[in-house]
Amino acid sequence: MLTLQQQKYIAWKLSRKKSASDDDKLTSVLSEARVDLNPHQVDAALFAFRSPLSKGAVLGDEVGLGKTIEAGLVISQHWAERKRRILIISPATLRKQWNAEMEDKFFIPSIILESKNFNSILNNTYHNPFEQKGRLIICSYQFAKKQIMHIKRIQWDLVVIDEAHKLRNVYKNSNGMAGIIKEALLPFKKILLTATPLQNNIQELHGLISVIDDNYFGSIDSFTAQYSKVNLRNEDTYVELRKRIQPVIHRTLRKQVQEYVKYTRRIPMVQEYYPTEDEAKLYDLISEYLRRDDAYGLPKSQRSLITLILRKLLASSTFAVANTLATIIARLESVVKQHDHQYSLSDKLSEDYEGYGEESDEWSETEDEDNNEKEYSEEEIENIKDEIEELKTYLHLALSIASNSKGDCLLLALKLGFEKMEQLGAMQKALIFTESTRTQKYIYELLENSGYKGKVVLFNGSNNDSQSKAIYKSWLNKNANTQQVSGSPTADKRQALVDYFKEEASIMIATEAAAEGINLQFCSLLVNYDLPWNPQRVEQRIGRCHRYGQKYDVVVVNFINKSNAADVRVYQLLSDKFKLFDGVFGSSDEVLGSIESGVDFERRMLEIYQTCRSEEEINNAFNHLQEELDESIKQTMSDTKVSLMENFDEEVIEKLRIRQEKDELRLSKFQKNLWELTKARLQGYITVENEEQSIFVLNHVPSGINVPLGRYRLGKQSGLYYNYRISHPLAKWVVEQCRKLIVPVSSLTFDYKKYPFKISMLEVANGAHGYLMLKLVRFCSLNDIEEQLLITICDKDMNPLEEEFAKRLLELPVVSSNEITINTDIEKNLITIFDEQKTQLIEQLEERNSSLMDEEIQKIEHWTEDNRQELQKSLISLDEEIEIKNKEFMQERNMKKRLAIQIEKNALEDKRDNAWKLFDQKKKELKEQKNLLIARLYEMAENEIKVEDGFILEWRIKN
Known part of the structure; x- marks a missing residue:
């Protein structure tokens, strides 16, 4: 049984405040996180x-x-x-x-x-x-x-x-x-x-970091100029940026963690289909319409984006495009009747294509955002009427198509996919992605009528269909009065649908609303009914199933329209160049990062679909694009070696292996200490049921706390026992009681022979004795509080011993304990040794704080320099303009023109003089801001130290 001294020492160890840089900081959290x-x-x-x-x-x-x-x-x-x-x-x-x-x-x-x-x-x-x-x-x-x-x-x-x-x-x-x-x-x-x-646009890096700290870099203009693509090809500039972002970005790649995170593979399957004659005719007609420059149905504002979405809906299903055609017709009819060109096509599109809002944000920088189109002339109104009639014939054709060949092939794809699931031993679950809510409804009806009745669930941005509402209502009843219900109807409804898919349904048909964040590791068959052009979106979809925790290989089925040369080539790019569909990890970050951005890639795709008609034109365009991609991927992977934001420790794999070993050791000691402390402090309250598994029965509750009686188990397991952990009210009471113990000066005899493990430094110390003093030092600095335990130990002749000796000594069983009075000289000597330890500790902490301060000051210096360079840019620009005017003046022989040039030059020189004044003023302001920031840092660095007494004891190791 632990002595009072050991109880206080362990309680302090378990609950001391750790600094931000202490590797032991998270041990208590790790000990109870149920993961x-x-x-x-x-x-x-x-x-x-x-x-x-x-x-x-x-x-x-x-x-x-x-x-x-x-x-x-x-x-x-x-x-x-x-x-x-x-x-x-x-x-x-x-x-x-x-x-x-x-x-x-x-x-x-x-x-x-x-x-x-x-x-x-x-x-x-x-x-x-x-x-x-x-x-x-x-x-x-x-x-x-x-x-x-x-x-x-x-x-x-x-x-x-x-x-x-x-x-x-x-x-x-x-x-x-x-x-x-x-x-x-x-x-x-x-x-x-x-x-x-x-996504390889360096400005995005500035944007993301500015959300954390707006003073990390200078303005976006100075950042873009300083770290342009051309400049980053320079090794020194690349290394400089890498160093600057080291303190703020942490990134680990999947390939670096294979030693302890086991991933399954991706298995690609292709489902080819050929559209019917009517489907092909509709596709060709609408494709030509989208290529026209004078199509009134497509608003000039965001025309490229709307064309992109219409092409995606066209490839999705005739049902999706029929609704869109009806919307365009309604828009044009409102123009004819009221000359109202404010009819919002985008609002209607967003109802069917849920990704519209996000796509719109991404595309906005290159689109004309002015929605005010010109008034239409009478001649144009007549042209619009003709266009309406033309579109109505397209709509009539779309509505006449009762079923899609693509949908018919889905039934075959699911059959083959489920057979593969059976071979793998995986659950019969399939996640089908479409980009259209209309197509989603069509697929649902198709599957319900084809042997999957009652086994299909929808997942989209609204989830307002009758089935989803019924599933949600049932889920609420089932989980009433439990913590499963968050109180947020939209969030709970989504969880209800995921639970239903896991427990009841065989198939989930999802829009892009499911592509981010939700975890569906229990499903290992994914169908891309509509295949996005953006490789990042494809990777996000697959990541719903192919992720840590997936037990089976994930089969990815992709639909390809074999009669459409462009569709075939898109798939080849995604598969062969971006490696999205097979292997252990799918696409590497270097490959995905080689494209400017997913949106830029989509623009290139749209350009090909819009401008190329023949198969030869399509193949030539894709061959050219592929050559560019090959060069871009090669350049990216060779230039960066490791990506700009990859984990900065080149020995990351070895470092993580060592961290795992140390974390496991810390956790083991932490749990052991809590268990021993609990048994000592709760003696009389508990019965230990299983020593090895740390199971006990709480028979009586200590006064002052409210916890249930019953069986408890230390650790992360749940089920038959209450989960006993460091943050549990009972454990907190135990630790707090031990922290407050008033411990008399005592003589303790430790028995090394009764300790079950070998400790070399104690093995040779049988019969030795001396003195030990424990104090807690609280150190307040840099907005941080940390507590350090200082154990002062010496032998009988007052020669200081290693602190490690003291830590190991306090682990030994005590066979006798007696209260004593310590000689004043002995106490003075212990205090002298303690003061030396405290001085060393303060020096170490100040050295560490100095290093942290240097990092912050360096950041401020960088920020100041970024802003100074931006100010200087305008001066350089003016100097260049003046130099041009000087050359013009010297070359010009016409006196009137020379005089005009001189006047322009004088104006530029006046502008430069004013710019210099502004530069000096701004430079002074920057200096004042920099000094203010640094002064605040030094205020934060002021140390406040408090010492709390623990105990003094005489120690002896039994012969």
Whole structure:
């Protein structure tokens, strides 16, 4: 049984506050997180804590490596430190997942805020609904934007932004959603999660990092000039940027974690189909219509984007395009009747093509955003009437097609896919992706009437069909009065549909609403009924099933229209160049990153579809594109060697292996200490049922706490026992009682022979004795608090011994303990040794803080230089213009023209003089800002040290 001294020592060890840079910081959180943690996840979470001065980090591990778990560790540590004002912003589709994972894996309650419960809280309590005690907040991007004023009023301890690539274009428009969210959250520490922090447009890197810290780089213009594509080919510039982003971006690739994360393979299957004569005719007619420059049905604003979407719907199904044709006709008829060209085609398109909003954001920079089209003349109105009649013939043809050959082939694809599932031993589950809600409805009816009745479930952006409502109602009844129900109808409905797919249905038909975030590892057959042109979107889809936790190989079925040469070549590019459909990992980041962006790739595809008619033209265009891609991929992989944001430790695989070993050792010791402390402090309250498995029965409850009687088990297991962990009220009571123990000066005799393990340094110390003193040193600096245990130990002659000797000594069983009085000289000598230890500790901590300060000062210096260079650019530009005018002046022989040039030159020189004055003024302001930031840093670095007494003892090791 532990002595009082050992109890106090262990309680301090278990509960001491660790610094941001302490590798042991997350041990208590790791000990109770109900998830199989991997070392790369621990490494990422520690990275986020690395500096107390940091304003946050981007955790950018590849798809499927568990960024949610990494963020959960960071959240849990904040929660344990009572920093509980925590906000999670995620896509609406992922809110329920966050709610469930925080509760199930980390025992942290949360609330999903949306309009209904937000307004209810506001109206009933009159306080800010984002101010929640004992619960973290989860909301969607759209809701965050809508309620941004309420969010700004909270002093957040931490903000986690999931799928943060949605904010990477923040540099484009400060008034958009990204800009509004960024501005509101600038003062707070943030963790950004994204598997695609950069699609090779370097400006996106600036945008994403600016969300964390707007003073990390200079303006977007200076950043773009400094790190242009041309400049980054220079090794020094590339290395410089890499170093600058090291402190803020952490990224691990799947290939780096194969040693302990086992991935299944992707197995590609192709389902070829040939459209019927009517389907082919409809395709050709509409294709030609989309190629026309004078098509009135397509608004000039965002014409390219709308053409792209119409082509995707055309390839999806005749049912999807029929509805779109009807919409275009209605738009033109409104023009004829009222000359009303404000009819919103985009609003109607977004109902059928759910990705419209996001596509629109991505495409907006190259589109004409002016929706005010010219008034139509009478002649044009007559032309529009002719176009309406033409479109009506297309619509009549589309409506006359009762079934699609593509749909008929789906039945065959599912049959073959399920046979493959049976061979693999996997569940008979299939996830079908389409880009159209109309096509989704068609596929549903087709499958319901073809042997799958009652086995099909839909998943889209609204989920308002009668089946989804019924599934949701049943799910609510089943989970009533449980923590499964979050209170958010939209989030709970999505979870209900996923649960239904897992437990009841065989097939889920999904739109892009399911392509991000939801985990469907239980499904290993994925069908791309409509194949996106954007490789990143394809990878996201496959990542729903092919991810960590998938037990079976994932079969990916892709539909190809064999009569369409362009469709065939698109598939070849995605398959052969981007390697999306086979292998262990799918496409590598280097390959995906070799394209400018997914949107740019889609533009190239659209250009080919719009301009090439013959098979020869199509093949020539794709051959040219493929040559460009080959060169781009080759250049990317050779130039970057490792991607700009890949984990910066070149020995990452070895480092993660060592981390895993150390984490396991720390966890083992932590659990052992908690178990021993619990048995000692709860003696008389508990009966140990199973020593080896740390199971006990709580027979009586200590006063002051409210916990149930019954069987408890230490560890992450659940089921028959209450889960006993460091944050459990009973464990917290145990630790707190032991921390407060008042321990008399005693003489303790330790028996090494009764210790079950070998400790070399103690083995030779039988019969030795001396003195030991324990104190806790609390160190406050850089917005951080840490506690260090200092054990002062010496032999009988007062010669200092190693601290490690003391730590191992306190692990031994004690065979006798007696209260004694310590000689004053002995105590003075112990204090003298302690003071030396404390001085060394302070020097170490100050050295570490100095290093952290240097990083921040370096960042400020970089920021200052970025801004200085931008100011200087205008001066250089003016000098160049003046030099041109000088040359013109010297070459010109006409006196009047010379005089005009001189006047222009004088104006430029005046402008340059004013620019110099502005430069000097701005430079002075920058210097003042820099000095102010550095002065604040030094204020934060002021140390405050407190010492708390533990105990003094005389020790002896029994012969």
